[in-house]
Amino acid sequence: MISGGTVTLQSSRDSRGEKFLRACRINNKSKAITTLNQLYEENINVIHYHGAFNVCGIHIASRFNSTVALDWLLDHNADFTALTHPKKQNCAHVAAELGNVDALAWLIEHGQMHGVDFNAKDAKGRTPLDVATLYNKTEAIKCIENMQSLQTLPHLRQVVIDGKHNGTKEQNLTSMSVLDPMTNRLSQLDVVLALENLRSLHEEELESRKKKEEETFWEISQLKEEVRDLKALVKSLISKLKDNNNNNKNIVGDISNDVTLDSYLHEVNVEQANKAIDNPEELNDVGEKEVEEEEEEEEETDDTLNEQEAKK
Numbered sequence: 001m002i003s004g005g006t007v008t009l010q011s012s013r014d015s016r017g018e019k020f021l022r023a024c025r026i027n028n029k030s031k032a033i034t035t036l037n038q039l040y041e042e043n044i045n046v047i048h049y050h051g052a053f054n055v056c057g058i059h060i061a062s063r064f065n066s067t068v069a070l071d072w073l074l075d076h077n078a079d080f081t082a083l084t085h086p087k088k089q090n091c092a093h094v095a096a097e098l099g100n101v102d103a104l105a106w107l108i109e110h111g112q113m114h115g116v117d118f119n120a121k122d123a124k125g126r127t128p129l130d131v132a133t134l135y136n137k138t139e140a141i142k143c144i145e146n147m148q149s150l151q152t153l154p155h156l157r158q159v160v161i162d163g164k165h166n167g168t169k170e171q172n173l174t175s176m177s178v179l180d181p182m183t184n185r186l187s188q189l190d191v192v193l194a195l196e197n198l199r200s201l202h203e204e205e206l207e208s209r210k211k212k213e214e215e216t217f218w219e220i221s222q223l224k225e226e227v228r229d230l231k232a233l234v235k236s237l238i239s240k241l242k243d244n245n246n247n248n249k250n251i252v253g254d255i256s257n258d259v260t261l262d263s264y265l266h267e268v269n270v271e272q273a274n275k276a277i278d279n280p281e282e283l284n285d286v287g288e289k290e291v292e293e294e295e296e297e298e299e300e301t302d303d304t305l306n307e308q309e310a311k312k
Helices: 015-024 030-042 044-048 057-063 069-074 089-096 100-110 126-136 140-151 153-161 169-179 188-278 280-311
Strands: none
Touching: 015 030, 015 057, 030 044, 030 140, 044 089, 057 069, 057 089, 057 100, 069 100, 089 126, 089 140, 089 153, 100 140, 126 140, 140 188
């Protein structure tokens, strides 16, 4: 029984058919093949056994993600078009509900050629993709969506088999190795996984580039601010240098003036000294004249004082 996300088999019936359904759960290759072969040898009709709710081997294998059992069922001509009741779900619906990517990839590659319809709708009008979406099975959704890009593969395979391919012999062999299930049964699975890997790598690369661009933008912004600060600092330094130059010019001018005055006085004194050495009499006359002038000034001062006292 497949209902509400659980599988229920009538455990009270220890029939060969129930054992067969339980064997379809096994993922261990040697154990699964040994058990299934043993039950099949006992009764070849076990391959067509349907349990409760019309569940058969393909549904159980899909539910338990056993590609080993699916391979065995395909090799023994199991009916891959069987539907459960009353849900009317095929094995793709069952695998999609649980998000069993391995089973879905196997059904995409091999099951479609044997009646597994990914566009089929169950009793509630839901396709396998709808079921995967309903139960939020992200990987299953990606797997089924990637299948849409592989829809031309069966046509290409038929073209190669019919000899209608117009390429070279080497191209034909390459196409056969990729498309012919008898040559390489994992070809479509490899393509599905490769597409998914490419998509993941592309998303990772975009995220990495976005992060690098953000870091670069931040670094550039920081550098712009630093350059702006440096420009302001340089401008301030230039202004201070100009002020210092002006101050230095004023100081040099004052010093030059002082030096010039001292030089002039020194020259005058030297000139007078030279004259005195050359003409000592003239220097004496100058001295006597200066003494007389001072005496006259004193007499005039005394006369002025006496007049003032007389008036009093």
